Amino acid sequence: MDIKIIIDDKNIKTLTYDSPVLLSRVIRDSGCGFSFPCSGKGVCGKCRVRxxxxxxEADEREKKLTGENSAFRLACLTKATGDCELFLPDKNITALTDGLCSRYSHSPFGEGVGAAVDIGTTTVALYLYELENEKLLSVHSFANPQGIYGADVISRIEASLGEEKEKLRALISKGLEEGIAELCDKANINKEECKTAVVTGNAAMLSILLGEDVTGLSASPFTLADYFGKTVNINGMRTYIPRAISPFVGSDITCALISGSDIMKNEKLSLLVDIGTNGEMAIKKGDEIICCSCAAGPAFEGTGIRMGAPAREGAINRVWQERGKIKYSVIGDKAADGICGSALIDSLALFLSLKMTDETGLIKNPTVFEGQPAIEIADSGVYITQKDIRSAQLAKAAIRAGIDSLLNSCGAASEDLGRLILAGGFGSFISPENAEIIGLIPPGTAKRTVAVGNAAGMGASAILLSRQALEKSEITAKNAASLELATSDFFMKSYIDNMYFTKKD
Ligand code: FES
Incomplete structure (x- = not known):
């Protein structure tokens, strides 16, 4: 039987099979970028295709996730039994590509044109520079094609331990090649001219890219086969991979630390937090830097939230109250069909302020959505369920417990914090005031919070443009201390204390 894969009305390819096959397998075989957030376990309901x-036939489990008579099917639960046409959405996910960068002496890593890349678990951000005069020529981003193996780092590591290891490596390697070609196309230059790159990311993403063994990242005690800080050949480009700090505080945090974010300049105690599926953070007190990473889960990136979505068209990105009414805004000129992390935080803060939920997170007068207690965001048709609120509570408790643990490691309290720096896409779009209301950041810190954009991408750019920045990244990563949270009683206590929206003392 023949299965045609169609994206954006274009027939991308036709694959042939002898016997019934899951659509998720077909999509994986096709190499098309597509996300299976729960790794195809049939629980998240996000792998919708036409x-x-x-x-x-759709079974009861699938109907529960898509609704009766849905026009969509779940790729991980639906089998092709004969010839069919599979329409994949053009996901249009973009990474945050702005950021701040301090000045280092100009001494580029290479000649001509070079690329700085930040490989995130969800998105990949790329910047193209004319190295001679530090001119930014173009910017591009794309969804990490490894999303077909699951939304979080753990699922990628698990997939990399088995037979899929080479496929994962090839996916990101090909993604980089195409991404750089797109960057060059935007800048009107030949892609062969880009001969140099600096590629940063978390330790798992970079280990997979380099084809290294990730066994040490799969179980405690966690270890890293290679701490990087080396030059390799990727797709024919001379590529520098910045040094990682620990197995779960990767080169992306090293880059964020040297990017010019205030943390390195600030005389006072300052804290850098990058909220992703892992909350990676670093505190600086005097000359000392201590880092940690906590597994927040992907709730704030939309996964595990019934109508959760990344920052794409149709996603509610902001929720607020105006003249007694709940208002919301949607990305793009589209009807709302999902909610992204920034609006989830707004909603939780609003529900709490309006006493629609109590401090334990319990919805007081719920409507029912798919058999679950829920709250509809105004009349948007987008619901936040009780289960969603519980998932968000777990995520925020983990991040807050990480922040509290770093403060505790310095013998400091939140009042001592001079600056709280939010890095990364999610951190740049959330409201610090609402983050404070739900207890994601400590009381009184919203007014001392700044968002610095894609600090990891800016740090990679700094390294590309200056050997001084490269040396600083080496020294910073080698000298930074790591705080182990998995065995920390303080972290566990703080995690439990912070489950509620207002911390219990
Ligand atoms: S339901 Fe298919 S990937 Fe989650």
């Missing part, structure tokens, strides 16, 4: 032709 399909015509011969396919299996």
């Amino acid at each position: 399909v015509t032709g011969c396919v299996s």
